[in-house]
Amino acid sequence: xxxxxxxxxxxxxxxxxxxxxxxxxxxxxxxxxxxxxxxxxxxxxxxxxxxxxxxxxxxxxxxxxxxxxxxxxxxxxxxxxxxxxxxxxxxxxxxxxxxxxxxxxxxxxxxxxxxxxxxxxxxxxxxxxxxxxxxxxxxxxxxxxxxxxxxxxxxxxxxxxxxxxxxxxxxxxxx
Amino acid sequence: xxxxxxxxxxxxxxxxxxxxxxxxxxxxxxxxxxxxxxxxxxxxxxxxxxxxxxxxxxxxxxxxxxxxxxxxxxxxxxxxxxxxxxxxxxxxxxxxxxxxxxxxxxxxxxxxxxxxxxxxxxxxxxxxxxxxxxxxxxxxxxxxxxxxxxxxxxxxxxxxxxxxxxxxxxxxxxx
Numbered sequence: 001x002x003x004x005x006x007x008x009x010x011x012x013x014x015x016x017x018x019x020x021x022x023x024x025x026x027x028x029x030x031x032x033x034x035x036x037x038x039x040x041x042x043x044x045x046x047x048x049x050x051x052x053x054x055x056x057x058x059x060x061x062x063x064x065x066x067x068x069x070x071x072x073x074x075x076x077x078x079x080x081x082x083x084x085x086x087x088x089x090x091x092x093x094x095x096x097x098x099x100x101x102x103x104x105x106x107x108x109x110x111x112x113x114x115x116x117x118x119x120x121x122x123x124x125x126x127x128x129x130x131x132x133x134x135x136x137x138x139x140x141x142x143x144x145x146x147x148x149x150x151x152x153x154x155x156x157x158x159x160x161x162x163x164x165x166x167x168x169x170x171x172x173x174x175x
Numbered sequence: 176x177x178x179x180x181x182x183x184x185x186x187x188x189x190x191x192x193x194x195x196x197x198x199x200x201x202x203x204x205x206x207x208x209x210x211x212x213x214x215x216x217x218x219x220x221x222x223x224x225x226x227x228x229x230x231x232x233x234x235x236x237x238x239x240x241x242x243x244x245x246x247x248x249x250x251x252x253x254x255x256x257x258x259x260x261x262x263x264x265x266x267x268x269x270x271x272x273x274x275x276x277x278x279x280x281x282x283x284x285x286x287x288x289x290x291x292x293x294x295x296x297x298x299x300x301x302x303x304x305x306x307x308x309x310x311x312x313x314x315x316x317x318x319x320x321x322x323x324x325x326x327x328x329x330x331x332x333x334x335x336x337x338x339x340x341x342x343x344x345x346x347x348x349x350x
Binding site for chain 1: 184185190192194195207208209210211234235236237239241277278279280281282283284285286287288289290291327328329331332333334335337338341342345350
């Protein structure tokens with residue numbers, strides 16, 4: 001199969017959709033789509049008492065309100081650490097004096113170029129920014145050890161949150 | 176914000192793109208897109224010697240060849256277990272005599288309605304189906320204990336594979 005056509009069919013505020021036409025040696029054609037994505041940060045904001053600042057928010061594509069680590073899409077040219085601080089302030093109202101990068105992963109590499117970069121955020125202090133106007137976010141404080149049990153046994157259903165909680169717990173010697 | 180328009184802008188072989196217009200109380204409008212997705216299966220095919228049938232394949236959206244658990248998109252009306260056996264046969268050339276459902280999770284709930292359903296596949300026997308013509312897949316056998324270490328320390332970068340390996344290891348008493 002060869003790519004014989006490639007076109008951007010939609011440009012949104014944070015991502016773009018590209019559709020390519022593939023043509024086989026005997027002339028059959030098929031289309032495939034892919035999201036061009038600037039990447040996003042995932043944050044594990046840990047308080048000194050062992051609680052994590054989690055969020056509950058309504059996710060429109062699945063029409064459910066779910067428990068997640070704070071996260072957010074990077075601007076196309078935004079610095080990763082600056083993005084991490086901005087999303088932390090918007091979603092939890094805190095800034096981190098310590099940010100530790102704990103790796104990166106792809107949430108949906110068959111569909112989107114999105115890369116998620118995970119940060120452990122510590123030494124938190126209040127420093128809010130306004131939330132995005134299309135977001136309604138509730139902050140929930142839960143012990144990391146409880147979240148680890150929930151990620152482990154299937155009570156957390158968001159992939160980035162399962163990975164983020166596990167990696168944070170491993171980094172801190174809890175898993 | 177209210178949804179004041181909703182339209183399907185693209186229908187692909189396995190998913191559809193919907194774009195909605197939101198209008199605020201003071202008349203400002205914004206658009207948001209979401210993928211309508213039929214869901215997919217993720218498989219942890221475990222041989223009796225403790226090795227897992229993994230795959231390496233080129234992922235077009237990220238333009239990289241990566242190590243993953245076998246997985247595949249469900250037909251819109253396909254039974255989940257039938258989908259699991261079909262994808263297992265297409266991608267690894269094996270059928271499972273035992274399929275154990277190990278939960279489900281969303282890979283990208285801000286972008287897509289896709290739900291991933293995870294199965295541990297055991298008692299494997301050869302029973303291949305032809306691969307999808309747009310896929311070139313290499314099967315790799317790796318010990319589950321090694322994969323667990325790789326998922327744990329960040330050497331595996333595919334979210335569904337990190338979650339699937341961890342959950343399989345937990346189910347088998349290895350984590």
